[in-house]
Amino acid sequence: MRVAVCQLNSRDDRKANLVAAEALIDRAVDAGADLVLLPEYVDYLGPAAGMPVAEPADGEVGRFFADVAARRGVWVIAGSFHEAGPDPGHTWNTTLVFDRSGTLAASYRKIHLYDVEIPGRVSYRESATVAPGDRPVVVDVEGVRVGLTICYDLRFPELYRQLASEGGAHLLVVPAAFMMHTGRDHWEVLLRARAIENQCFVAAAGQTGDHEPARTCYGRSMVVDPWGSVLSQVPDGPGFAVADLDLARLERIRAELPSLANRRM
Numbered sequence: 001m002r003v004a005v006c007q008l009n010s011r012d013d014r015k016a017n018l019v020a021a022e023a024l025i026d027r028a029v030d031a032g033a034d035l036v037l038l039p040e041y042v043d044y045l046g047p048a049a050g051m052p053v054a055e056p057a058d059g060e061v062g063r064f065f066a067d068v069a070a071r072r073g074v075w076v077i078a079g080s081f082h083e084a085g086p087d088p089g090h091t092w093n094t095t096l097v098f099d100r101s102g103t104l105a106a107s108y109r110k111i112h113l114y115d116v117e118i119p120g121r122v123s124y125r126e127s128a129t130v131a132p133g134d135r136p137v138v139v140d141v142e143g144v145r146v147g148l149t150i151c152y153d154l155r156f157p158e159l160y161r162q163l164a165s166e167g168g169a170h171l172l173v174v175p176a177a178f179m180m181h182t183g184r185d186h187w188e189v190l191l192r193a194r195a196i197e198n199q200c201f202v203a204a205a206g207q208t209g210d211h212e213p214a215r216t217c218y219g220r221s222m223v224v225d226p227w228g229s230v231l232s233q234v235p236d237g238p239g240f241a242v243a244d245l246d247l248a249r250l251e252r253i254r255a256e257l258p259s260l261a262n263r264r265m
């Protein structure tokens with residue numbers, strides 16, 4: 001299976017964001033991708049906290065990516081979007097997975113919310129406008145079991161272990177809008193750690209560049225193999241990268257270095 005990670009600079013114009021995402025999906029499919037991963041908040045990353053753009057999973061954003069998946073005959077993991085939430089004050093931060101016919105195969109709501117205060121650097125309280133999900137999700141993509149996570153989830157290894165051990169995941173995906181300040185020191189280290197400790201492929205698609213009102217995202221979307229090696233990476237700015245997932249290599253690594261089987265707790 002060939003996976004593509006798409007890196008975007010989504011802003012406050014939803015139509016333009018969707019058009020940019022579609023153009024990258026088209027290029028990734030032309031490069032042979034079977035599965036395309038988009039970044040967190042692919043629909044909107046702007047000054048409004050979320051409610052003005054929130055809609056149900058079968059709303060405009062969901063239908064848009066379902067149509068693109070069907071038109072190109074490709075699996076699409078539509079990063080995340082602002083799903084209308086449990087009350088008028090909160091959305092969910094939700095990933096939708098569409099199969100090659102455009103049918104919704106799975107959805108996942110971000111569990112860990114980014115409530116962080118780093119003086120002078122990062123001030124973010126995601127829980128003020130977003131409700132947490134409560135359910136890990138693994139979806140079968142033509143024999144590849146894919147564990148779904150979003151951005152800040154990356155810092156919680158117990159979620160990834162659950163996806164890999166109970167969920168049997170081969171591939172862990174991370175749509176993200178990782179901050180520049182944290183990303184330059186933590187992003188690649190965390191992605192490679194999750195890959196090594198769970199002996200899984202990891203595909204991570206990030207937002208890149210500046211977003212209103214005051215957010216700069218790190219980008220550096222990449223695919224990591226179960227040994228922790230970076231297979232491919234997107235340079236700064238919008239773009240995409242592809243990598244082939246060799247499940248035989250994954251099984252070989254798990255057999256030769258059986259750290260998952262050697263666990264004692």
Ligand SMILES: NC(=O)CC(=O)C(=O)O
Nearest residue numbers: 114151152177178179182
């Ligand atoms: N933006 C996030 O959700 C997470 C992030 O930037 C970080 O963990 O750092």
